[in-house]
Amino acid sequence: MRSVRIVVTNCNTTQEMTEEIVRGARAAAGPGTTVLGLTPAWGPESAEGWLDSYLSAAAVIDLLRTYEGPSYDAVVMAGFGEHGREGVRELVDVPVVDITEAAAHLACLLGRRYGVVTTLERSCGQIEDSLELAGVGRNCAAVVGTGLGVLDLGDADRTEAAFLAAAERVREAGAEVLVLGCAGMTGLQRTVGEKLGLPVVDGVGAAVKLAESLVGLGLNTSRAGGYAKPVPKRRVWPPRSG
Amino acid sequence: MRSVRIVVTNCNTTQEMTEEIVRGARAAAGPGTTVLGLTPAWGPESAEGWLDSYLSAAAVIDLLRTYEGPSYDAVVMAGFGEHGREGVRELVDVPVVDITEAAAHLACLLGRRYGVVTTLERSCGQIEDSLELAGVGRNCAAVVGTGLGVLDLGDADRTEAAFLAAAERVREAGAEVLVLGCAGMTGLQRTVGEKLGLPVVDGVGAAVKLAESLVGLGLNTSRAGGYAKPVPKRRVWPPRSG
Amino acid sequence: MRSVRIVVTNCNTTQEMTEEIVRGARAAAGPGTTVLGLTPAWGPESAEGWLDSYLSAAAVIDLLRTYEGPSYDAVVMAGFGEHGREGVRELVDVPVVDITEAAAHLACLLGRRYGVVTTLERSCGQIEDSLELAGVGRNCAAVVGTGLGVLDLGDADRTEAAFLAAAERVREAGAEVLVLGCAGMTGLQRTVGEKLGLPVVDGVGAAVKLAESLVGLGLNTSRAGGYAKPVPKRRVWPPRSG
Amino acid sequence: MRSVRIVVTNCNTTQEMTEEIVRGARAAAGPGTTVLGLTPAWGPESAEGWLDSYLSAAAVIDLLRTYEGPSYDAVVMAGFGEHGREGVRELVDVPVVDITEAAAHLACLLGRRYGVVTTLERSCGQIEDSLELAGVGRNCAAVVGTGLGVLDLGDADRTEAAFLAAAERVREAGAEVLVLGCAGMTGLQRTVGEKLGLPVVDGVGAAVKLAESLVGLGLNTSRAGGYAKPVPKRRVWPPRSG
């Protein structure tokens, strides 16, 4: 049995969040899977809104472009609702799974409708768009914000209370399954799942399993059409720091 | 590492097809996964069309209802485009993955649009409906038939030629990824994938990996809403044969 | 003027409900129409949820397959939101009208948006899917449950109160026309229509009129495409009882 | 058994076409139904395009507003793809059925997808819009023109040949049922249906049967919401001719 080496990219520059995401990814990973977390050299310290998201997309692409570590079998992009997955698919020669779509794909298997609870209300639109373009928007009943910023998630009690309140709204909208709408919420699925009586899907774990699945089946991104290799040309990349 | 025990249900009464499906499932399964194939005691010898599909749905539900073998962790339903998955989700206490939706979920990760090549043209509508209700119809570019019946798939050369011709039509419709639209096509992904230059997803393998993923993450079907346990009541089941 | 002979199939094994449905059908039928009610030999005593629905679909197909009574001109399938209509269309050589779609077709003619009031909340999703696939989902404003089971509908006062409460929610969602979402509600359209000030469509009556219409116009199910005759093959049907 | 009195409004000023439509309506009508044809006093001699359609809508509303003949039980509006049905629903106190939607409603019962063959290509867009707003656009595979004007339909051989050619395109788009997309095509369903091997639905006949159905069930247009009685106010109507 071949091992699977997964690179997980954080969408922001906060090293602690990368570590937290890696912990969540390793908890989900199979025994033969290794997880390497990468933090962008530039970009926002947390991605909240469109400007951050586009900045993050370019920074993650730049991160993988300049990566010189050990080779890997798949990329997991850990930014819920953030942009960039199609660009990374063009760039790398291995399967790419974004945690937004990953959570939705698994959620669809567990109930007729799912819903997402995320951080700030301003992110809901981005998430809706991301799900729609990934092809899994149809069975999404609602995307609801907790009002908490990404960096507020450290306060566990406040986070849980806000999550439960938002989850109630999502359930009323018809959701039978919940999705954690932020990489920084990883771990919450266990504590709140029982209280809610609903399955709770964490995107990081979901993406790790889907990445393992694609690698295990020998499947890779199609080069026919949208995700062909980037056209060779002159590109001015931001100078590497240091 | 806990092992995962998967029950794979064939949608028809043909034991040889069950065996072929089990071979495909085992080829995809992880090292800790065991696969048990089940064949319905009644129903059609192959499922082609709506009548067969509804008959198959009830027969597979009956099969699992009366199953008395070793316990299992997940069900894979191996009937491409066939009905029944929601009913099985009500019945059993473990995750249920249908090969139709499974193939589509993975295909969405590999390209912007996917397409399905199936057996008879008459099955295309059923498959479209199945994908739509599963929530993954948006990025399906086309579902195309080869004109071959399920039981004609034994002739490998003819099958491959018909598949390649149909695949060309699917690609012209915009598909960047192909899905094998019949459990009996399992194995074809290797032989035709290279010729086509496109990733080819087999639903049986996809469903096995998704079932392993759900079990590995401790996720189970939601009981809130549509997939609650069946209401206790009098039901007259078909008498068991023998 | 030729008479029209309609067979009405109940979706469950409860003979009393068949009789009630037949009464409703006869009240709607034109002077030259005869109605014959058929009860499946197996299946659930009431259809509530997906498992019941698939069981019912196969049982109704089996019922018509083994029917040996006088010939008929059309089939009305009296199970609101239940599966099977496409399979019956393949099987029989006469037009087939399902009460779900029938009610929606007529409701569309009476207002810009219609809504459905059904029994248990768990059935709402099935009904939504059924309307969507029948091609009449667009103008459905909402499907709402009363919380009453099919077999609770005998208590007229409780049923009416629950119906009126649910109807209020449907109206708030924009419905201008109501649809009775259960064959067992037949008759309620008269008592509640006046109180609500909205037209109320009963699927059984609607289906009888549509069946008469198709027969009167000499129209029959298309055999081109999805509803072709079933492919001849070996099918193991449940042994006939007795 | 009460008789049903149906008023059929032509969408144009051509008296011969009214007569032809009335013949078609009577051929479809049940034994207790009487049909009265009405021709607008003003408007286009045939409705082809948006300008004609809006002119026709107002003229038909004016026609019914000033009608002083015997009372009637339902209105059939015989202009395929033409505007006005919602306005007539506001105006009169009986059910209103437009032949466009009527044909589509019945066609949905006969196959998974239907298609429309109409006169000029320029009318296709109007028909698509009309079907979409009527709530029955989902299962329409295609609307195709024959290139013949409404008043060219008198040449039976040319009409049939053009219809058959257009029907082939509709069938290739997935239609399993055909709809005659012009009131002036009434009668063609018999001659071409057999050649095509597909059911062919004529909107005039369909609308008559649906009107009879609504009257028979005691159903009427909802006054809650969009189709409330017109607000009383000053309206300057075109002076009556003569």
Place this chain on the structure above:
Amino acid sequence: MRSVRIVVTNCNTTQEMTEEIVRGARAAAGPGTTVLGLTPAWGPESAEGWLDSYLSAAAVIDLLRTYEGPSYDAVVMAGFGEHGREGVRELVDVPVVDITEAAAHLACLLGRRYGVVTTLERSCGQIEDSLELAGVGRNCAAVVGTGLGVLDLGDADRTEAAFLAAAERVREAGAEVLVLGCAGMTGLQRTVGEKLGLPVVDGVGAAVKLAESLVGLGLNTSRAGGYAKPVPKRRVWPPRSG
């Protein structure tokens, strides 16, 4: 710099409303633009509901058909949610902009979702249909009525209070931009915009700017397809009054 001559058609016969609309149009117009208001010779004194709308559509077409004043470069149709724009596009040889679509086009540029506040609730459906067919319905969060009739809008305080209450509902539905859903509300954008903290788009102003834009770019209605010149034929128009 060439001047732009815009004809603005009121949808009703109320001369005062034409004047008010012209004032709004002139306030929005660029320095080189002249605005000429036209009032239909017949039709409703205000357009509220489908009957009025179809009457208005024909009256506006008739108005432009018989117009004999100075030539013009574009038509602005000032009836929010009213019919007729496609017919006018066929008729005249200059660009035509309807205020409904115009407001929506600009609103889409200002926020991710917009909403409409209109007069009577009965008009909401018409507006939704108009936006959908214009191709800009997707990002419309809600259309909400104030309960005020068109001719009640003269009472500024009552109008503003009703508008603000309705705007709150639209905002809760997700709208980030408001659209004034009645030509008679022109001017309200200034007084309520500040209180709401949201951009408020007036359709009359929007249509004037879009008409200037099209003229400035030398763009005109396509004659290929739906908006070809009307087919020459006999049409009986209402006799001209006086």
Place this chain on the structure above:
Amino acid sequence: MRSVRIVVTNCNTTQEMTEEIVRGARAAAGPGTTVLGLTPAWGPESAEGWLDSYLSAAAVIDLLRTYEGPSYDAVVMAGFGEHGREGVRELVDVPVVDITEAAAHLACLLGRRYGVVTTLERSCGQIEDSLELAGVGRNCAAVVGTGLGVLDLGDADRTEAAFLAAAERVREAGAEVLVLGCAGMTGLQRTVGEKLGLPVVDGVGAAVKLAESLVGLGLNTSRAGGYAKPVPKRRVWPPRSG
């Protein structure tokens, strides 16, 4: 009359293309409008595909963030199908118009369906997504590639021939209006419009007029919801070159 100062951002680093875009913008601009072209300091020399697009989005945001020239009234983003518009809306305090959406908005006013002719086939998907999220995808009949890269557009004859061939495919798909799907095609609308007999919309010109329109009406981006100001936080931007 106040003048309007528009900043036009190129999506790539090619200065010549900025100049060409500015020429197109000035040709479209009103007499009181000034146009200032800006070229990103980093990013691709032409944007073709997802990787380029995300790189471009961040580079354009960075460009405007660090801009220190004279103040401006609106931003026009000249990258057809490229990402970033929502992020720029968050960043700047003036209206932002992307040429993709701008062309579609005007095209919707000129015909019932429009189509886009772009450079490489690989860009079609991005453009479709961009139109869909902008809320104007419904009336887009097709997006078709010419097979020419952005930097190949210099060869006028080859470009025109390829454009005309692609335009034919778009027209067959039902488009009545064409959109130039690349900023580098600006100017082509005049030469090919006449040959095609269809209106041809150039996004640069369209965006300039829409920007003038928004400024003229005093409308600005909504800060309620998705396009609120970026949350203040630490962001590591690429170091400024030089």
